[in-house]
Amino acid sequence: xxxxxxxxxxxxxxxxxxxxxxxxxxxxxxxxxxxxxxxxxxxxxxxxxxxxxxxxxxxxxxxxxxxxxxxxxxxxxxxxxxxxxxxxxxxxxxxxxxxxxxxxxxxxxxxxxx
Amino acid sequence: xxxxxxxxxxxxxxxxxxxxxxxxxxxxxxxxxxxxxxxxxxxxxxxxxxxxxxxxxxxxxxxxxxxxxxxxxxxxxxxxxxxxxxxxxxxxxxxxxxxxxxxxxxxxxxxx
Numbered sequence: 530x531x532x533x534x535x536x537x538x539x540x541x542x543x544x545x546x547x548x549x550x551x552x553x554x555x556x557x558x559x560x561x562x563x564x565x566x567x568x569x570x571x572x573x574x575x576x577x578x579x580x581x582x583x584x585x586x587x588x589x590x591x592x593x594x595x596x597x598x599x600x601x602x603x604x605x606x607x608x609x610x611x612x613x614x615x616x617x618x619x620x621x622x623x624x625x626x627x628x629x630x631x632x633x634x635x636x637x638x639x640x641x642x643x
Numbered sequence: 644x645x646x647x648x649x650x651x652x653x654x655x656x657x658x659x660x661x662x663x664x665x666x667x668x669x670x671x672x673x674x675x676x677x678x679x680x681x682x683x684x685x686x687x688x689x690x691x692x693x694x695x696x697x698x699x700x701x702x703x704x705x706x707x708x709x710x711x712x713x714x715x716x717x718x719x720x721x722x723x724x725x726x727x728x729x730x731x732x733x734x735x736x737x738x739x740x741x742x743x744x745x746x747x748x749x750x751x752x753x754x755x
Contacts, residue, residue: 535686538684563744570749570751571748571749572649572733572735572746572747572748572749573687573733573735573746574746575744619686619687621687630675630677630689630692630702631689631744632689633679633686633687633688633689634686634687635684635685635686635687636686636687
């Protein structure tokens, strides 16, 4: 079975500053990795995903993440955040069979301060 | 295009009352369907998933149940709600694997 740990429950950051949201996973098999964003009172939207190939994945809204197999990490980064990036961010993992549901982390609340 | 409908958006129920949340998907066939619950400080917890009509897998033992009476309909139920059932319930669907997972807008359930 897979599991995900998001190390920070809340991350405050000033507008236009860089941000990194940390995610570590555990799995005995090869994995797919995802980052989702949830704006207040809404469902989740896919930001980016790693399935295979290049370990640096670019997503929507200027976000990117890097898959690091040796460190079992998939940290999310953005070089300059905006007020509109304030939201909850979820890291998720599944095995690469395509048959198992996603397992989500507990989420990181990103608060961008003007 | 595919869409997912989830209702109601908010629900306030007394302890011990029954529950029925409905989710339907349009524009696709034979989707995988999921119910997740989001509770404060606990992230997103998978409750049930279904790969076909009448096929339900339960991830967390509790007083909730799920049914899939039609290909694109997924229902979450309870006979008697507990205070601990409060939370934000999300329905989701995918086709061809979880890497294409789409979420509904959620139901905020408050059990009082």
